[in-house]
Amino acid sequence: MAVQSPVRAVAVVPPPPARPRRRRTPVTWVRRGGLTTLLFLVPLLVVFGVFSWAPIVQSVVMSFQRTNLVGPVTFVGLDNFAQVLDDPLLWTAVGNTLWFAVLALVFGYPIPLVAAVLISEVRARRGLFSALAYLPVVVPPVVAVLLWKFFYDASPSGVFNTVLGWAGLGPWQWLQDAGSAMPALVLEATWAAAGGTVIIYLAALAGVPADQYEAAEIDGAGIWRKIWHVTLPRLRGVLLVTFILQIIGTAQVFLEPFLFTGGGPANSTMTILLLIYDYAFASSLGGDYGAATALSIMLAAVLAVLSALYLKATKSWSAS
Amino acid sequence: MSRGLISPSERATPAIRRTVRAVQTLLLGGLLLAGLGPVLWLAKAAITPTQDTLRTPLAIFPTGVDLTNLVTAWTRVEIGRYFLNTVVIAAGSWLVQLVVATTAGYALAILRPRYGKLVTAVVLGTLFVPSIVLLVPLYLTVVRTGMINTFWAVWLPAGASAFNVVLVQRFFANLPREVLEAARVDGAGPARVFWSVVLPLSRPILGVVSVFAVVASWKDFLWPLLVLPDPAVQPLSVRLPALQRYVELDVFLAALAISSVIPVALFLVFQRLFLQSGALEGAVKG
Numbered sequence: 001m002a003v004q005s006p007v008r009a010v011a012v013v014p015p016p017p018a019r020p021r022r023r024r025t026p027v028t029w030v031r032r033g034g035l036t037t038l039l040f041l042v043p044l045l046v047v048f049g050v051f052s053w054a055p056i057v058q059s060v061v062m063s064f065q066r067t068n069l070v071g072p073v074t075f076v077g078l079d080n081f082a083q084v085l086d087d088p089l090l091w092t093a094v095g096n097t098l099w100f101a102v103l104a105l106v107f108g109y110p111i112p113l114v115a116a117v118l119i120s121e122v123r124a125r126r127g128l129f130s131a132l133a134y135l136p137v138v139v140p141p142v143v144a145v146l147l148w149k150f151f152y153d154a155s156p157s158g159v160f161n162t163v164l165g166w167a168g169l170g171p172w173q174w175l176q177d178a179g180s181a182m183p184a185l186v187l188e189a190t191w192a193a194a195g196g197t198v199i200i201y202l203a204a205l206a207g208v209p210a211d212q213y214e215a216a217e218i219d220g221a222g223i224w225r226k227i228w229h230v231t232l233p234r235l236r237g238v239l240l241v242t243f244i245l246q247i248i249g250t251a252q253v254f255l256e257p258f259l260f261t262g263g264g265p266a267n268s269t270m271t272i273l274l275l276i277y278d279y280a281f282a283s284s285l286g287g288d289y290g291a292a293t294a295l296s297i298m299l300a301a302v303l304a305v306l307s308a309l310y311l312k313a314t315k316s317w318s319a320s
Numbered sequence: 321m322s323r324g325l326i327s328p329s330e331r332a333t334p335a336i337r338r339t340v341r342a343v344q345t346l347l348l349g350g351l352l353l354a355g356l357g358p359v360l361w362l363a364k365a366a367i368t369p370t371q372d373t374l375r376t377p378l379a380i381f382p383t384g385v386d387l388t389n390l391v392t393a394w395t396r397v398e399i400g401r402y403f404l405n406t407v408v409i410a411a412g413s414w415l416v417q418l419v420v421a422t423t424a425g426y427a428l429a430i431l432r433p434r435y436g437k438l439v440t441a442v443v444l445g446t447l448f449v450p451s452i453v454l455l456v457p458l459y460l461t462v463v464r465t466g467m468i469n470t471f472w473a474v475w476l477p478a479g480a481s482a483f484n485v486v487l488v489q490r491f492f493a494n495l496p497r498e499v500l501e502a503a504r505v506d507g508a509g510p511a512r513v514f515w516s517v518v519l520p521l522s523r524p525i526l527g528v529v530s531v532f533a534v535v536a537s538w539k540d541f542l543w544p545l546l547v548l549p550d551p552a553v554q555p556l557s558v559r560l561p562a563l564q565r566y567v568e569l570d571v572f573l574a575a576l577a578i579s580s581v582i583p584v585a586l587f588l589v590f591q592r593l594f595l596q597s598g599a600l601e602g603a604v605k606g
Contacts, residue, residue: 036510037431044424052446052480058457118347132355138587141539142557143576159377203599210323280456289456296452307448
């Protein structure tokens with residue numbers, strides 16, 4: 001299908017054909033369809049202009065301003081940045097976000113890979129396997145979090161504590177304990193996202209050429225050595241892509257801490273995005289928009305570097 | 321069917337065959353438990369009385385089924401209304417995204433004005449900007465323009481998806497030039513070529529964009545939470561966390577189940593499209 005390598009396709013848009021040089025006047029421009037072309041671009045220009053480009057510029061400007069919806073706007077230089085960097089809560093949030101990212105890698109990175117390799121070897125009803133793996137992804141995230149919040153109920157008759165009870169363990173405090181709250185969030189996030197990664201790996205696995213396996217077999221390789229010497233090297237590109245995607249995603253985790261714990265207990269699940277939200281919207285006295293935009297600009301700068309790496313990785317991946 | 325990692329001769333070996341079968345049975349069991357388990361549990365809890373769910377959450381209907389939960393959730397808790405809001409929000413977002421992506425894709429990939437490269441570059445540039453940067457200024461824009469508590473506040477920003485534009489533009493660029501040329505020779509203008517030739521040829525990519533649009537809209541939480549503070553216009557995702565505080569548990573779980581029905585049903589019907597789009601996501605999303 002033509003949509004399978006969109007990243008590569010952009011490079012092959014042929015250059016516009018050379019047009020005969022003639023005097024260009026507004027009339028010839030309209031006659032050659034210039035106006036029609038522009039009309040086709042109006043929806044894009046309006047929607048992106050108002051809801052994407054302008055806010056991006058405004059965000060940069062606002063990070064140097066002190067403003068709320070009522071009072072006058074004043075330029076304060078780097079004060080907002082200094083204020084955010086001085087906030088002890090910022091470093092808690094950065095630490096928690098990194099902790100979330102590490103835990104998400106430990107739980108969430110190997111599981112989809114193993115599942116995808118196993119599913120790709122299923123002969124009958126492979127579709128059922130991948131559909132089951134993907135099912136949690138289609139459960140609305142808010143529903144998933146609220147459902148798991150009930151599963152995590154700390155009483156002995158909570159769903160997970162009941163299961164633990166069968167094994168003679170528990171009851172655990174799950175979300176109420178500062179030590180276990182973050183792992184509990186990550187567990188739910190992994191459950192909700194793993195299926196998407198499985199599907200990406202399955203597509204990549206389908207692209208491993210059979211003759212490479214055959215060549216390895218002629219050299220006497222067993223199943224493990226084929227995985228190590230053929231499968232994994234072929235997946236290197238996509239593994240890098242999912243790795244960077246996951247880092248970019250976890251750096252912006254919001255829904256889980258917001259709905260599960262609200263950042264608690266004792267700020268143990270306060271993340272960067274939650275802090276930005278709190279700066280801007282949590283106070284009923286009017287938001288500290290300067291601090292919120294300053295922090296989001298700093299986060300964006302870090303993520304932009306990661307995105308650039310990501311783009312480079314997808315390019316080399318689809319070129320291979 | 322082409323072979324994969326395990327060769328036919330390895331499959332013929334009894335020890336390997338047994339191991340493969342055992343591993344796959346375990347895998348299926350694990351997937352059923354982790355993938356289907358919570359969904360089935362929710363479906364069960366939706367029609368179970370509160371006391372049963374609280375005391376013995378894993379027992380299956382210890383004191384029978386209570387279908388009134390669903391009715392109560394739909395009527396008294398007004399899940400029906402929030403459901404409708406969600407559908408209207410998703411439909412509008414879908415339409416705006418489709419209009420923006422197809423018109424822009426057509427202009428940039430087929431009409432190709434001189435300034436097209438610049439526009440493409442500025443659109444692509446937004447892929448590098450995480451949406452959190454937009455949050456505050458976009459919110460202030462919505463407040464200033466009076467769009468707060470209207471669906472426009474969700475519909476219009478949804479259209480600014482660089483991902484869609486890139487996807488559609490690339491697809492259009494690979495359409496067979498001869499067909500478009502032939503239509504032009506037959507006297508069709510740009511608008512006519514767009515409507516009668518390009519769009520019908522682009523069903524696959526429009527399907528992908530549509531799935532992305534509807535799913536993303538159904539999942540969205542933070543943005544509608546900010547711009548739709550009036551409960552009367554809120555979608556399910558925003559309303560459910562608030563309901564949790566004052567609705568009885570069995571009715572609340574019924575509400576959660578109702579909220580999942582449409583996405584899960586869409587997935588079961590358009591499975592192939594979903595899985596295909598899911599694979600595509602890894603290739604483009606940033």
